Amino acid sequence: MPRRRAQRRSPSPDSEEKAGDKSEADVKSVPQTEESSAALETSESVEIGGKEPLAVLYCAVCSFPPEYCEFGSHLTKCKAWLQESHPDLFEKYYSETALIAKAGALSLEAAKKLEEDSIKKEAKAEAKAESAAKKRASAKVTIKRIERNKRKHITAIHGLEAFDIDLKKAAKVFAQKFATGASVTKNAAGQDEIVVQGDVSDEVEEMLEKGGGALGPGIGGDSGVDYNDTALPREQFKTP
């Protein structure tokens, strides 16, 4: 069998990430033809224990195998990462000779277009990431107190997804803390929100600011309460 024992590696994804450079390069150097002939022979192989999985290195930036980074949308970042963590592979994929070999099959025009496209794509991805970050920074959590009966209220909390909080788990935390019902429901606009039985808006605000457990690291900053934003000005409903 042309397959080397050097590839033996436990199949857990963890160890794969940390796969050593040397053996990685070893794996890569297998010529395509040899690989495919190995594939054809597999059916009659009677190795005890079978074959170990190949350790495939994935780019930490775009999650592709590094040879496909050039088609992703973060090429410069991918390149920087590869150069730092796997210099030998960087040499393999981005050295002058490699670039020439790659361009060989394409006409000059097509190659140029491809390059332009990738630059455009990268700019686009960057703009997208930026706007997402902006949106995140300006994300707001709305805590609403809604009257059910004269003396009974429910508290609706909306906008926690933006802070990477698992709504279901957060609802469970609230339910446990306040010993009331808490559930994840869709509001009129079709967005998910947590509904807690009873008027617990103050406590919820405090808990969210502090964070902990399923509530993440806490939503700090200016959680200045914007009473105009809520549907009902709460002073009006303060029961004596």
Next chain:
Amino acid sequence: MFKKFSPSSDISGQSILKSSVQRTIRTNILSHFKVDPDTFEHIWPKKESLVLVKCREHISLYTVNGTPLFFQHFDGPYFPTLKLLHKYPFLLPRVTVDRGAIRFLLGGAHMMCPGFTSAGGELPPPEEALPAGTPVAIMSEGKEHAVGIGITKLSTEEIKSVNKGVGVETVCYLGDDLWNVDTV
């Protein structure tokens, strides 16, 4: 198939399969994939039970310990996931597309015949011709790892002779939403 797929909204339920069903799936996969039972033991140990994850549009994902390993559309053939294929590249027969097609493939396009018949592309030789409807690993020119998984729409000999239109339908590819799912 997985261009748009979000685990939170597209998964309708998970269930552990009956052992008899698991057995049929195991024999089915073993007879279709180019893999010997010993190696398959690494992929899906006998002790672990297979979990069926039902998704929208009759897509069934099969997971072991939460990691998707196989999927199937309706009652069609079983496909390995792309990550599994990277680890065991011999599971599926391979076809190769030229460099120009990679960019479209990564956008989710089906693969047209000329991509296989041009200089950079490669199809199995006539004696190993694949019939239509075979799951294949889509490799690409000058690269070592598969870029996608597809199902042949024409037999490989027909692809060579017709040389027009869709030859291999893309099922999943690098960077699609299934690729981004690590655990279910």
